[in-house]
């Protein structure tokens with residue numbers, strides 16, 4: 001058996017039967033592409049969703065003071081419970097289950113000026129631990145509020161990326177001065193952009209963050225707006241909540257069963273739910289992907305199957321004029337491999353190009369931002385190509401093998 | 416050229432088996448011109464397929480050009496078909512997607528002929544059957560007579576001694592049919608052995624020898640060349 005004979009026959013038929021081969025190729029390409037895109041965008045959505053969820057913070061619970069609804073130890077109901085800075089240390093001391101605790105002061109509609117630019121913005125007074133808990137990561141060259149800022153009541157400000165844009169445009173902000181209620185503050189950092197899907201006071205990109213001590217000295221707030229804590233373990237946050245009721249109840253003399261006295265936003269629990277939703281979506285996409293694969297397989301098989309009669313005659317003719325079985329079988333194998341390889345290659349390549357292009361489209365939309373990072377998986381692509389290739393082989397090669405295994409007369413008689 | 420001894424061909428379709436040929440004893444010398452005739456179903460095509468090594472006999476011995484070919488492997492048979500036999504079918508059996516040129520090229524590809532030589536050979540062959548102008552035509556762009564001439568050119572590819580044609584004019588009008596027969600005449604005149612199956616008695620009478628088949632047997636006693644017939648007839652008497 002001579003490679004040049006195989007090559008000649010193969011190249012010739014490849015050129016000649018372009019239409020059928022092209023159809024098969026497109027079927028494989030299309031199947032590969034749609035499944036990869038489907039799962040790729042699904043995965044990207046999931047990653048963005050996860051990021052968006054941790055945009056608010058990672059493994060944290062936010063706690064607000066409420067109003068008692070049960071009379072307790074001589075106090076009537078309806079008493080307001082406030083959270084104070086001293087509660088931070090108190091909680092840390094009494095609840096070793098907590099890894100980190102921080103508090104936050106908030107003030108809305110504060111006058112901010114930078115040159116001629118006057119805005120009305122939200123100001124947060126925070127502690128350094130806030131940075132990691134709430135994922136407020138500074139861009140390169142900047143920093144977050146540190147302990148020294150707190151101790152010295154420095155007039156320094158950390159800007160959300162959007163408010164920075166509104167104040168400074170594209171100019172560098174770090175090192176510049178802004179005026180908060182006419183008092184000069186030095187900008188020490190700008191927040192790295194993040195996807196934030198949840199908030200309790202507005203998006204972090206719009207906030208101006210200053211040291212809690214500085215905040216109190218300017219605005220004179222007597223108590224915190226909320227406390228954010230981060231447990232050591234993410235399991236069983238409900239039980240931990242109960243413990244918080246107990247220790248805080250002991251401190252402020254309210255009934256630990258009085259669930260109105262404190263309110264919580266359990267970001268951990270929410271993340272878990274989001275996770276489950278995403279798993280559901282992934283399963284759903286997986287099912288659609290499977291069905292798409294099935295359709296593509298049927299398409300490939302169909303194209304191959306339709307041409308069996310034609311091909312069986314072709315094989316009969318080739319054998320009648322002296323073509324050896326092995327040439328014919330190898331030709332079919334090469335054909336199936338070639339088509340699968342090309343279809344798969346272009347399918348994967350086009351998917352890659354499209355998703356990369358999509359990532360680069362500069363659209364300022366939160367929906368697109370969520371969808372915007374399709375994560376294609378080469379493995380999935382290869383598996384799809386493999387399955388479609390095998391389908392093509394099963395539906396095309398076996399009839400060909402059968403045709404080549406009988407004598408030419410029988411192959412020629414095939415109807 | 417051909418020597419068949421007690422050839423039998425049985426077709427097995429499911430439980431039923433059918434004896435399409437029996438007691439076939441056939442001798443053909445070089446450069447004979449033979450017609451095979453007989454009613455439909457008498458086994459003409461079956462016999463021709465055996466002669467052309469497209470199929471193998473169930474029983475008996477077959478020598479082609481002195482070589483025993485009744486029990487060759489599939490690959491060996493392919494080689495015999497490629498080099499020693501040119502087969503022309505009633506239904507042309509051209510590759511529909513390929514041009515005249517490419518159809519004729521096919522047996523040359525399988526014999527591994529070099530591309531330069533191959534090109535020249537294909538053009539020569541098509542010129543020889545009068546289709547030098549239609550190299551690039553596809554079967555769908557040709558008349559029946561032209562398709563059959565392409566098929567003949569293809570059969571001549573590796574210059575086989577033996578040309579077999581199973582009702583080559585069956586699908587053609589009288590005029591195209593006559594042209595095809597004329598080509599066979601020329602082939603015979605240039606030294607080929609030609610065997611033609613036909614229903615047309617004019618064509619049959621035109622040949623040197625007519626073999627009549629009926630119920631899978633040669634019944635006119637013409638299984639042997641003319642002189643041998645007389646010899647055996649003399650022996651019988």
Ligand SMILES: Nc1ncnc2c1ncn2[C@@H]1O[C@H](COP(=O)(O)OP(=O)(O)OP(=O)(O)O)[C@@H](O)[C@H]1O
Pocket residue numbers: 426427428433435453454455456457458459460461462
């Ligand atoms: N593959 C097969 N399986 C079963 N029976 C077959 C097969 N091929 C041929 N036959 C039978 O063998 C007999 C001879 O067939 P063959 O094709 O040789 O006839 P023929 O003389 O060429 O007829 P026609 O003039 O119609 O072409 C027929 O009865 C046919 O039914």
Ligand SMILES: [Mg+2]
Pocket residue numbers: 459460461581
């Ligand atoms: Mg017949």
